Amino acid sequence: MKNILLSIITATSLVLAGSASAAGELHIYNWGNYTNPEMIKKFEAANDIKVTIDGYDSNETMLAKVEQGGSGYDVVVPGDYMIAIMLKKDLLEKVMPNQMSNFKNMDPKWVDVYWDKGRNYSIPYQWGTTSFQVDTTVYKGDINTLKLIYDPPKELQGRINVLNDMNDVINAGLRYLGYPRCNSDKAQLKELNSLLLSAKKHWRTMDYSTIEKLTSKDVDLSQNWNGAAMRARLQRPELEYAYPKEGFTGWMDNVAVLKGAPNLENAKLFMNFMMDPENAAMTSNFARYANGVMGSEKYMEAAMKSAPEIIIPASAPAPEFVPPCDQDVVALYTKIWTNLKK
Amino acid sequence: MAETTASIARPVTGKAVDLKYQPGFSIVAWTCLVVLYAPIAVLVLFSFNENRSVALWTRFSLDWYYKAWNNEGIQNAAITSLEVAIVAMIASTIMATMAALVTTRTPPYRGLNLAVTIINQPLMVPEIVTAVATLTFFALIKQATGVTGIGYLMLAHTVFCIPFAYMPIRARLEDMDLSLEQAAADLYAPPLKVFRRITLPLLTPGIMAGAMLAFIVSLDDVIITLFVGGPGETTLPIYILGQIRRGVTPEVNAVSTVFLGFSVIFVTLIFLFGKNKK
Numbered sequence: 014m015k016n017i018l019l020s021i022i023t024a025t026s027l028v029l030a031g032s033a034s035a036a037g038e039l040h041i042y043n044w045g046n047y048t049n050p051e052m053i054k055k056f057e058a059a060n061d062i063k064v065t066i067d068g069y070d071s072n073e074t075m076l077a078k079v080e081q082g083g084s085g086y087d088v089v090v091p092g093d094y095m096i097a098i099m100l101k102k103d104l105l106e107k108v109m110p111n112q113m114s115n116f117k118n119m120d121p122k123w124v125d126v127y128w129d130k131g132r133n134y135s136i137p138y139q140w141g142t143t144s145f146q147v148d149t150t151v152y153k154g155d156i157n158t159l160k161l162i163y164d165p166p167k168e169l170q171g172r173i174n175v176l177n178d179m180n181d182v183i184n185a186g187l188r189y190l191g192y193p194r195c196n197s198d199k200a201q202l203k204e205l206n207s208l209l210l211s212a213k214k215h216w217r218t219m220d221y222s223t224i225e226k227l228t229s230k231d232v233d234l235s236q237n238w239n240g241a242a243m244r245a246r247l248q249r250p251e252l253e254y255a256y257p258k259e260g261f262t263g264w265m266d267n268v269a270v271l272k273g274a275p276n277l278e279n280a281k282l283f284m285n286f287m288m289d290p291e292n293a294a295m296t297s298n299f300a301r302y303a304n305g306v307m308g309s310e311k312y313m314e315a316a317m318k319s320a321p322e323i324i325i326p327a328s329a330p331a332p333e334f335v336p337p338c339d340q341d342v343v344a345l346y347t348k349i350w351t352n353l354k355k
Numbered sequence: 356m357a358e359t360t361a362s363i364a365r366p367v368t369g370k371a372v373d374l375k376y377q378p379g380f381s382i383v384a385w386t387c388l389v390v391l392y393a394p395i396a397v398l399v400l401f402s403f404n405e406n407r408s409v410a411l412w413t414r415f416s417l418d419w420y421y422k423a424w425n426n427e428g429i430q431n432a433a434i435t436s437l438e439v440a441i442v443a444m445i446a447s448t449i450m451a452t453m454a455a456l457v458t459t460r461t462p463p464y465r466g467l468n469l470a471v472t473i474i475n476q477p478l479m480v481p482e483i484v485t486a487v488a489t490l491t492f493f494a495l496i497k498q499a500t501g502v503t504g505i506g507y508l509m510l511a512h513t514v515f516c517i518p519f520a521y522m523p524i525r526a527r528l529e530d531m532d533l534s535l536e537q538a539a540a541d542l543y544a545p546p547l548k549v550f551r552r553i554t555l556p557l558l559t560p561g562i563m564a565g566a567m568l569a570f571i572v573s574l575d576d577v578i579i580t581l582f583v584g585g586p587g588e589t590t591l592p593i594y595i596l597g598q599i600r601r602g603v604t605p606e607v608n609a610v611s612t613v614f615l616g617f618s619v620i621f622v623t624l625i626f627l628f629g630k631n632k633k
Contacts, residue, residue, distance in 0.1 A: 040586030045597020050427060065587030068597025078582060081490055083497035085585040228411050
């Protein structure tokens, strides 16, 4: 009897110890320069887990690598549309973050998102907006309109950079015309096509390196992500981030766990850890975007709390998250884009 | 490279008609050199920039070198790069030496050309094709056996380094005078002894050049590494690539400059070994 009792106690304590400490490894595959090393050290110390971090340069690189299976990674951080694609391909483990203890900190507005309704697979990592930024000493009028890109005033003509990104350029164009996203209406797309072609005459460059373009004064207006916009403003204070009345794109990178992850339990621990306000704030302070965890503002750097690029003004429309379009729409877009880039 | 191009460009025999002299050649050569090296010069310059911009110069500083040196991600990537490059260099040089011997020191046989083509295959096939094929193949093996680790990456690097190591070794073997080896054989030295005492010492410069070329090629590789590398196997070029989308800081310039320094040193050594040939 005593023996049985003892073995039960030992067994229970082993199980408890196992779930509490989960000593071992965790392999994270995230965008390069996007993970705060201090936060990882904190996670390693708290859980006795050795973490490795590798960086990728695009959602597509990550997908190509993990799609084959056996990549060895546990945690990935795909963008919103990429979560939708990976779920379709059955690449993500249903880890039910909505049942985890820290889910109570989750901002309710990020729970029922199009790419993961109810959050059964993923949690927010960082989110931001894609709009544009203008030098307000060069252009003194109202900046909150896409007119500045697609029908620019004299002082901005030839001083514009747009992102070298099909979706960002086409979606903003559709918003300016007032047409819906994922559009296959031939007449509307024809109009879009001529709009883009006429606007392109006033564009100086189509490039991803927005901070360099703006801070070297190569251009006075650039399409930009809000975090990059903040960093550009610190070097060129005249820059202001626009919230166009026609609308603008929102995006979110999400923490998710791969199917067949070698360290599934540690990955879950990490997910829960990331929903702690203090840890989420550590990521924001490093990557310079908002995180979607309530209460994290307390731990954020002062510069982040007041940044007009991060805090969306009440007068602005809500950011729009654009789901991946159907294959035939993508084919039409690609035609327009290729023609534009000629 | 700069010196050879420049000396070709200059007429050798003064005012007399010289068939080797090509009018306009030096302008073309200089344009090529500027286009090739100006971006690198700018990259090196901005690694010494004080602020975090790679486009706006403020003041000279070594801060970014200090930051890069203390960056754990860069440290790990540098160690991984060196480990993989050293293993790939040794393994590929051994195989390339054996391959070079088989393709030059045996009587010609059917399929000799085919063998040479197969050895040089990684040079002809686009790298992305090799990368995707290797990724799929290794994924199958990993899933079937459960064996993981950096060995896969080292193996992949060894394979594409072989032709780079092979070429200088083979060139050296073809240049070498056969009479010394024949004389040794005449004096009843067994083949292994001929190899050890005659062929190998004469071949050493070729082997060194081949090894260093393999080392550099492995160190610089992006595409295959990007696809094949597993968890914790980020090499320096992959680390740099990952930074780009989030904005490049002079930290990357600093690392690239150090990298460039390594490459220049090695290329110089290859050149010097090549020069000692005769």
